[in-house]
Amino acid sequence: MVNKEKIAHAALHLFAEKGIDTTTFEEVARDTGYYVDDIHLAYSDFYQLAQELLDKHFKEIINNLMQLLTVSDSLDHFIQNLVQVIAIDFEQRTEVYKFLLISAHHPTHIMPEVTLIDFGRHALGIYGFDERQAAFLSNCIMGIIVELIRSILNGHLQGKFSDYTEEATDACLALIHHFSSLKKGV
Amino acid sequence: MTLTNKEKIIKTAITLFSEKGINTTTLDDIASTSGVPLEELSKFFPDKVTLITIIGREVYQQNLNKMTEIMLDADSISDGIRGLIKFYLSTYETSPEEFQILLLLGLGEHTPSFLPEFTLTDLCKVFLIAYGLSEDNAVFAANAAIGVVNQTCLNFIHGRLPKPILEYTDQCTAACMAIFSYFTELENVDMNTKKHLPKELFFPDDPSQ
Numbered sequence: 001m002v003n004k005e006k007i008a009h010a011a012l013h014l015f016a017e018k019g020i021d022t023t024t025f026e027e028v029a030r031d032t033g034y035y036v037d038d039i040h041l042a043y044s045d046f047y048q049l050a051q052e053l054l055d056k057h058f059k060e061i062i063n064n065l066m067q068l069l070t071v072s073d074s075l076d077h078f079i080q081n082l083v084q085v086i087a088i089d090f091e092q093r094t095e096v097y098k099f100l101l102i103s104a105h106h107p108t109h110i111m112p113e114v115t116l117i118d119f120g121r122h123a124l125g126i127y128g129f130d131e132r133q134a135a136f137l138s139n140c141i142m143g144i145i146v147e148l149i150r151s152i153l154n155g156h157l158q159g160k161f162s163d164y165t166e167e168a169t170d171a172c173l174a175l176i177h178h179f180s181s182l183k184k185g186v
Numbered sequence: 187m188t189l190t191n192k193e194k195i196i197k198t199a200i201t202l203f204s205e206k207g208i209n210t211t212t213l214d215d216i217a218s219t220s221g222v223p224l225e226e227l228s229k230f231f232p233d234k235v236t237l238i239t240i241i242g243r244e245v246y247q248q249n250l251n252k253m254t255e256i257m258l259d260a261d262s263i264s265d266g267i268r269g270l271i272k273f274y275l276s277t278y279e280t281s282p283e284e285f286q287i288l289l290l291l292g293l294g295e296h297t298p299s300f301l302p303e304f305t306l307t308d309l310c311k312v313f314l315i316a317y318g319l320s321e322d323n324a325v326f327a328a329n330a331a332i333g334v335v336n337q338t339c340l341n342f343i344h345g346r347l348p349k350p351i352l353e354y355t356d357q358c359t360a361a362c363m364a365i366f367s368y369f370t371e372l373e374n375v376d377m378n379t380k381k382h383l384p385k386e387l388f389f390p391d392d393p394s395q
Contacts, residue, residue, distance in 0.1 A: 178367075
């Protein structure tokens with residue numbers, strides 16, 4: 001019997017490094033010490049595994065972020081916490097984020113059940129934004145954070161995520177304040 | 187109008203890249219879909235790296251050149267960014283395939299080495315610096331703004347933003363301007379005076395410009 005956890009662990013690293021489509025059963029066999037046939041028995045292809053990994057890690061990250069809603073005493077404070085928590089998590093588990101980023105661009109749209117944007121919408125809804133505004137604002141905030149991660153990974157931005165925590169927080173807050181002023185205007 | 191074999195290959199490659207992704211499209215796929223024999227295809231493009239570099243970058247570069255013109259003609263930062271966003275989003279209407287390539291290459295979908303040397307973010311950065319923002323803040327502000335635009339495109343493609351894509355032009359512009367305003371206010375930079383932007387700014391290494 002193979003240990004599915006062990007396969008998932010090896011596959012995640014390969015997915016993050018070289019993409020889901022180009023990872024082969026042979027490579028996972030090499031990294032786990034299992035036979036190719038045994039891995040085939042556990043997973044007929046890697047999309048199912050990628051989907052499982054995606055759901056698992058998003059759930060973890062979002063559960064983590066959910067707690068911020070209870071400990072933050074204002075929307076500004078929540079955004080500060082959000083950026084900080086993602087910065088720390090990204091630096092500790094860079095591989096996981098690389099994998100999530102690769103999945104987000106995957107043309108067959110392996111989609112997690114709940115995305116960061118869904119979480120952002122939910123959070124902004126709690127702070128009084130209507131459905132439509134929350135959807136777009138969440139899209140923008142996650143855009144800022146994800147692009148920061150992407151640019152650090154591809155070398156477009158020098159340094160670490162935590163070097164940019166303040167700028168990223170301020171940029172997100174600038175967006176929120178812009179949209180809240182519209183909200184009050186209505 | 188009959189296409190030459192090379193044109194057929196390029197057209198097919200662009201379609202397949204956007205349908206299946208750059209990673210999964212093989213030279214074999216392109217040969218069989220375009221009807222051009224693999225041996226002939228290999229004469230033009232010996233391997234996939236060459237193919238992506240030539241085709242992908244050409245698509246990217248053409249679109250980027252048009253966006254650069256828009257930036258050069260802009261009367262203010264908001265005018266420039268609105269023009270850029272409108273153009274970017276409208277490529278979806280004119281050619282969804284090119285739009286996807288623009289997005290995928292810009293996101294560095296394949297590997298970082300396929301990122302064009304000069305990206306949309308760089309264009310935006312140079313533009314902000316020309317208006318007087320410091321390099322440090324311009325780098326981050328451009329990154330954040332293009333993040334907003336890219337994320338909007340990605341969500342649109344994934345079906346999570348339901349309206350026709352061009353209807354997000356105003357919202358994206360407002361979001362980018364909120365980010366820019368924050369940084370320009372920090373530095374007391376006037377965003378509204380028209381600046382004369384020299385062409386060399388955007389094409390520093392290109393002798394033809």
